Amino acid sequence: MSTILKNRITSIDFLRGTIMIIMALDHVRDYLYSGSFLYDPLDLTKTSGILFFTRWITHFCAPIFMLLAGTSAYIIGQRKTKTELSIFLVKRGLWLVFLELIVVNLGWNFNITFPMFFFITIWALGISMLILAAIIHLPIKAILVVSILIIAGHNLLDGIHVEGNSLPAFGWSLLHDQRFFT
Numbered sequence: 254m255s256t257i258l259k260n261r262i263t264s265i266d267f268l269r270g271t272i273m274i275i276m277a278l279d280h281v282r283d284y285l286y287s288g289s290f291l292y293d294p295l296d297l298t299k300t301s302g303i304l305f306f307t308r309w310i311t312h313f314c315a316p317i318f319m320l321l322a323g324t325s326a327y328i329i330g331q332r333k334t335k336t337e338l339s340i341f342l343v344k345r346g347l348w349l350v351f352l353e354l355i356v357v358n359l360g361w362n363f364n365i366t367f368p369m370f371f372f373i374t375i376w377a378l379g380i381s382m383l384i385l386a387a388i389i390h391l392p393i394k395a396i397l398v399v400s401i402l403i404i405a406g407h408n409l410l411d412g413i414h415v416e417g418n419s420l421p422a423f424g425w426s427l428l429h430d431q432r433f434f435t
Contacts, residue, residue: 262328265321265324265325268317268321269321272313272314272317272318272321275310275311275313275314276311276314278307278310278311279307279308279311279314282294282304282307282308286304294307294308295308295309314374315374315377318374318378319377319378319381322378322381322382323385326338326342326382326385326389329341330389335389335390338386338389339386339387339389339390340386342382342383342385342386342389343382343383343386345379345382346378346379346380346381346382346383346385346386347379347383348379349375349376349378349379349382350375350376350379350380350383351379352375352379353371353372353373353374353375353376353379354370354372354376357371357373357375358370358371372427410429413425413429413430414430415430418434418435422434
């Protein structure tokens, strides 16, 4: 048995695999269920119990993917210097952004001209890794303050909207207030 396999944490691998299966369930529902684009499966006036559940359970996927990405970064950081970890996170983050913008968007649109781009979970993971690559160089107390501000202050920004199709509106949409742009 190789050294890599001996050092794996089975519970993390199990959680990662479980979440990937649940997310695959959601994507299969999107592509194979005839009513998936006609109404929201969380609309209790139109949905069935199993359809509601298969959509509801997937709300846990993105937060758990984020948690696991941070956990993995911490574990990798135990074996690397901060500079090595930062370089690793930048490379991984850029790769994930590329995959979201090209591969995933091609899968959603089935159109090589890319008539629209979706910035969804994989993109958010990639951008988060890029930000984490910088934040890990801060003192631990500063990281704690930033973390508390993000967690405790997130919903305080819900009332702020930037209207129009300007660059600031697009940036705010990417950061907090998801919407479509032309």
